[in-house]
Amino acid sequence: MKYNKLIVALLATSVLTACGTKEEAVEEQPVEQQEEQQTINVSAEAESFKQFTKEQMADFVADTELLAKYVNEGNVEGAQKLFPLVTMYYERMQPLTANFGELDQAINGAVEEGKEEEATGFNRLAQGLFTLKNSSGFDVVVDQLVTDVKTLEQELNSLDVSQNNVLASAVLMLEQTTQHLAKTSPANNEVYAVKAQNEAVQKIIGIFTSRVEPETAKTATEKAAILDEAVAYYEVGKEDYVNYSFFTNKQKEELTKAVTDVKDALQQMNDTLK
Structure with a gap:
């Protein structure tokens, strides 16, 4: 991640050159060297978060297979109950999805109007289970979902996340979530999504605490706890x-x-990343 300090330095130099004499100009370092100095390595933190997601993959695969079993058996009620729990695994992975874009599209891509038959993944399956309330014809969709989740499990081992500032990615994740909360979805599983994403956020806060200003980490921890309380209010069972x-x-x-509030607190953490 590169800060705007480089831009500020270059602008300051150009002003000195335009308005002052050569003697007034400061000695300028090569641009390449300045960029190198302003680059912050967050690869270890990204790898740590990747490990967190890998630890859930066996359960993710198993529960997706169970979901497929319900759909293939025509057990719509069972599939409806399990569906939001299975999606929680994927919500926890959101800060990494940019690293596997093609699979992300297959697993969680939006369903375009008029192209429903071409769609795959959770969102297409949700249309069958919650809009049509029917599993008939969705066996192909859920079987492909199982295949894609298994592929993701395999690819995570060698996935290069070294350039992913997962703290900044978490900010983007929550920004998108606030937009989703203003809409409706077929499964209406938004609370499940928020719960899972907040679990990912809390993991990320812990990973980055030593890399940011202590006060920003403290605030983020407090805001995440408040969000946990807000979600817990709507819990009606385990x-x-x-x-x-x-x-x-x-x-x-x-x-x-x-x-x-959590998003803003994470942004403050990211702004003090060192």
Whole structure:
């Protein structure tokens, strides 16, 4: 990650050259050297977070296979109950998805209107289970999902995440989540998504605590705990949460604010990254 300090330095030099004499100009380092000095290595932190995601993959695969079993047997109710829990595994991986874009599209890509039959992954399956309330014809979709999740498990071992500042990626993840909370989805599993993403956030805060200003890490930890409390209010059973379609506008606004507060706190952490 590169800061704007380089741009500021170059602008300052150009101003000195334009407005002053040669004697007034400061000695300038080569641009390449300045860039190198302003580059912060976050590869170890990204690798640590990747390890966190790898530890859940065996369960992710097993539960996706169980989901496929329900769909193939025509057990719509069982598949509906399991679906949001399976998606939680993937929500925890969101800060890494940029590193496997093609698989991300296959597993979690949006369904384009008019191209539903071409779509794959969670979002297409959700249309069958929650919009059509039917598993018929979705066996191909869920079987492909199992294949893609297994492929992801294999590719994680050699996935190069060294250029991914997962702290900044988490900020982007939560920004996108606030946008999703303003809409509706077929599965209405937004609370599950927020819970899983906050678990990823808390892991990332721990990973980066020694690399940022202590006060920013403390604030982020506090905001993440508040978000946990907000989600816990809607828990109706072990790992079972209120359907998001039942939320009032005020409740949606409160949850969105809690997510936004965590996002802003993570941004402050990222701004002090050293």
